[in-house]
Amino acid sequence: MHPLNLIRLVPAEGMWPEDASMRPGPSALVTSPIGQAARAESEMITPSTENPTWRFPIHGASDPSSTGQGTTPGSFAHRADIGGPLSFSSPDTPGMPPASMSTAWDFLPEGWTIEAVDGPETGCGGHNQADIGECIRAVPTPGFKPITQLESARLGIVTPEMARVAEREEHLTEFQVRDEVASGRLVIPANRNHLAFDLDPMAIGRASKTKVNANMGASPVSSSTDEEVEKLKWAERWAADTVMDLSTGGDLDATRLAILRNSTVPIGTVPIYSMIIGRKIEDLNETMILETLEHQAKQGVDYFTIHAGVRKAHIPLVRDRLIGIVSRGGALLAKWMLTHNAENPMYTAWEKICGVMRQHDVTFSIGDGLRPGGLADATDAAQLGELECLGELTERAWRCGVQVMVEGPGHVPFDQIEFNMKLQRRLCHGAPFYVLGPLVTDMFPGYDHITSCIGATAAAYHGASMLCYVTPKEHLGLPKREDVKQGCIAYRIAAHAADVALGIPGTRDNDDELTKARAALNWQKHFDLSFDPDTARAYHDEDLDVDTDFCAMCGHDWCSVRISKEIQEFASGKAEGFDRGKAIRSGALTAEQQEILEKRGVLSPEEIHKLASKAKGEVPNEDGKASCHSDHVDPDEAKRIQSETLVQLNTAPAHNLPSHDSIL
Numbered sequence: 001m002h003p004l005n006l007i008r009l010v011p012a013e014g015m016w017p018e019d020a021s022m023r024p025g026p027s028a029l030v031t032s033p034i035g036q037a038a039r040a041e042s043e044m045i046t047p048s049t050e051n052p053t054w055r056f057p058i059h060g061a062s063d064p065s066s067t068g069q070g071t072t073p074g075s076f077a078h079r080a081d082i083g084g085p086l087s088f089s090s091p092d093t094p095g096m097p098p099a100s101m102s103t104a105w106d107f108l109p110e111g112w113t114i115e116a117v118d119g120p121e122t123g124c125g126g127h128n129q130a131d132i133g134e135c136i137r138a139v140p141t142p143g144f145k146p147i148t149q150l151e152s153a154r155l156g157i158v159t160p161e162m163a164r165v166a167e168r169e170e171h172l173t174e175f176q177v178r179d180e181v182a183s184g185r186l187v188i189p190a191n192r193n194h195l196a197f198d199l200d201p202m203a204i205g206r207a208s209k210t211k212v213n214a215n216m217g218a219s220p221v222s223s224s225t226d227e228e229v230e231k232l233k234w235a236e237r238w239a240a241d242t243v244m245d246l247s248t249g250g251d252l253d254a255t256r257l258a259i260l261r262n263s264t265v266p267i268g269t270v271p272i273y274s275m276i277i278g279r280k281i282e283d284l285n286e287t288m289i290l291e292t293l294e295h296q297a298k299q300g301v302d303y304f305t306i307h308a309g310v311r312k313a314h315i316p317l318v319r320d321r322l323i324g325i326v327s328r329g330g331a332l333l334a335k336w337m338l339t340h341n342a343e344n345p346m347y348t349a350w351e352k353i354c355g356v357m358r359q360h361d362v363t364f365s366i367g368d369g370l371r372p373g374g375l376a377d378a379t380d381a382a383q384l385g386e387l388e389c390l391g392e393l394t395e396r397a398w399r400c401g402v403q404v405m406v407e408g409p410g411h412v413p414f415d416q417i418e419f420n421m422k423l424q425r426r427l428c429h430g431a432p433f434y435v436l437g438p439l440v441t442d443m444f445p446g447y448d449h450i451t452s453c454i455g456a457t458a459a460a461y462h463g464a465s466m467l468c469y470v471t472p473k474e475h476l477g478l479p480k481r482e483d484v485k486q487g488c489i490a491y492r493i494a495a496h497a498a499d500v501a502l503g504i505p506g507t508r509d510n511d512d513e514l515t516k517a518r519a520a521l522n523w524q525k526h527f528d529l530s531f532d533p534d535t536a537r538a539y540h541d542e543d544l545d546v547d548t549d550f551c552a553m554c555g556h557d558w559c560s561v562r563i564s565k566e567i568q569e570f571a572s573g574k575a576e577g578f579d580r581g582k583a584i585r586s587g588a589l590t591a592e593q594q595e596i597l598e599k600r601g602v603l604s605p606e607e608i609h610k611l612a613s614k615a616k617g618e619v620p621n622e623d624g625k626a627s628c629h630s631d632h633v634d635p636d637e638a639k640r641i642q643s644e645t646l647v648q649l650n651t652a653p654a655h656n657l658p659s660h661d662s663i664l
């Protein structure tokens with residue numbers, strides 16, 4: 001065992017429970033890697049208060065704010081360990097599996113060796129070959145030409161895609177990107193054929209920011225190629241980092257090609273869906289598998305979900321589950337194995353599959369065909385048995401020079417999420433974990449974007465690198481445009497919350513700017529900095545359509561932010577030329593904002609129409625600005641406009657309030 005895997009947790013003075021029976025005995029050890037990650041006790045930050053009964057926990061992550069503004073002590077996560085096994089990581093709850101000390105460097109192709117080299121332009125860090133040298137490079141067999149990002153990284157080459165990733169991940173250098181790719185902890189899903197279109201390379205791994213995938217795809221009963229392309233564009237607008245085309249109906253080939261030609265984000269597929277179109281799963285054979293993979297790889301698909309880890313021996317383990325096998329690929333392959341009484345053909349043909357993937361640099365997303373479909377089946381023998389096999393397949397793919405990420409559950413009670421993440425980190429040697437949700441409760445269909453984004457936040461904090469979104473339509477139907485938006489937003493929240501918690505540099509900057517605008521009651525800047533400005537503006541204007549020193553939630557007399565401003569001047573982002581105490585006439589609603597309010601169904605169509613058109617005739621349009629943008633009006637004038645000219649909104653009936661019970 002690595003000596004650093006045995007540590008004793010020593011709480012800060014004053015942190016022991018008062019009840020002696022609750023304190024650990026002298027032999028209490030936890031098995032956790034610590035690496036460079038934990039801050040020494042002497043470095044601990046202590047609160048400024050004299051209160052002796054509490055201290056901040058041991059922590060050492062970098063501040064997620066670039067400017068260090070505010071008063072928070074910062075992230076309680078581990079110190080960043082880029083180049084080590086932890087990257088950005090949460091402190092381990094006692095009993096968690098330690099990180100693997102192996103990397104892709106330990107699974108080189110047959111006949112390859114490693115040599116020590118000098119300088120930062122070579123493969124430094126991110127490997128487990130300290131006996132050879134701090135900086136190393138792989139020496140391939142004679143005549144070898146690199147194709148994949150992994151192969152280039154092993155040879156010490158910084159590809160244009162790695163350089164682009166370093167631009168997008170501002171906290172990483174291109175050498176760090178290359179070294180993380182070489183270690184197998186970072187993947188750049190960039191099929192060489194998709195790069196010929198408009199793909200903008202990105203990376204997935206614990207050293208980079210958490211990514212979000214949006215699933216889409218036509219089903220046999222719904223949608224078309226045009227609709228799927230529209231959903232792709234919609235998902236890109238709402239900041240999906242990758243998109244999976246899971247079509248099982250319509251013209252699969254045309255839809256896939258249209259999505260590839262129109263996407264700037266990597267595209268993933270589950271090729272077994274195409275393999276069985278027009279035939280029964282029982283007829284599937286190795287030739288069909290390889291031909292389908294070759295075809296989709298040539299089209300430009302960036303990553304394939306391949307359910308090779310579902311083994312024949314695992315099938316009896318699902319017998320007592322409440323909901324059996326819920327993965328489509330897993331269920332189909334289990335049927336094939338039972339019909340033929342043979343091993344999973346994806347597993348037995350693994351090296352041949354790797355050969356196809358390598359030729360086009362398609363990244364594996366090794367599927368979790370036995371993921372739990374309900375809380376009652378989580379973390380069971382079938383799921384963990386498959387996960388062990390995914391670790392084996394990861395090692396074999398690395399030996400073939402293919403990039404790997406690994407897929408994970410599914411439906412997991414909140415308390416089991418950290419274990420699931422850290423077990424994968426252990427068994428798959430840090431290969432990026434790509435998880436669906438997980439949902440932390442099963443009884444809220446229609447709201448599973450929420451049940452799952454709670455689990456996704458925990459998963460991203462504890463070890464996942466990419467989160468597959470879940471929409472409100474999960475378990476119920478094919479997502480439409482609005483469902484795609486809701487799923488994307490829920491998962492961007494999860495990913496961003498985890499990134500801030502992990503202390504990834506710069507991730508809190510936008511939050512801080514928005515906080516400053518909020519403190520300054522600079523409404524327009526507040527909305528401009530928000531992820532969904534249309535919804536924020538529409539909700540604001542629904543109740544009060546001037547931008548002034550309070551909003552309709554508390555009203556003027558109870559606005560704590562306004563009162564705070566009277567106590568203290570904030571260094572804030574007030575609009576240029578702002579004159580304290582003056583209200584700003586808010587803009588007329590855009591079509592999108594009108595639609596948002598229409599869906600809420602609180603205001604009548606007439607009231608929404610007035611909100612949309614109210615200011616257009618009131619304020620002249622100057623210098624190309626929106627007619628009502630940032631024009632200052634006198635507070636008394638604001639009141640007059642509210643009562644006389646603008647819409648006098650009355651939401652009281654919708655809230656079952658007497659009409660005289662006005663917020664203002």
Ligand code: SF4
Pocket residue numbers: 549550551552553554555556558559560561562
């Ligand atoms: S009125 Fe209330 S919710 Fe609105 S800005 Fe002031 S404190 Fe915030």
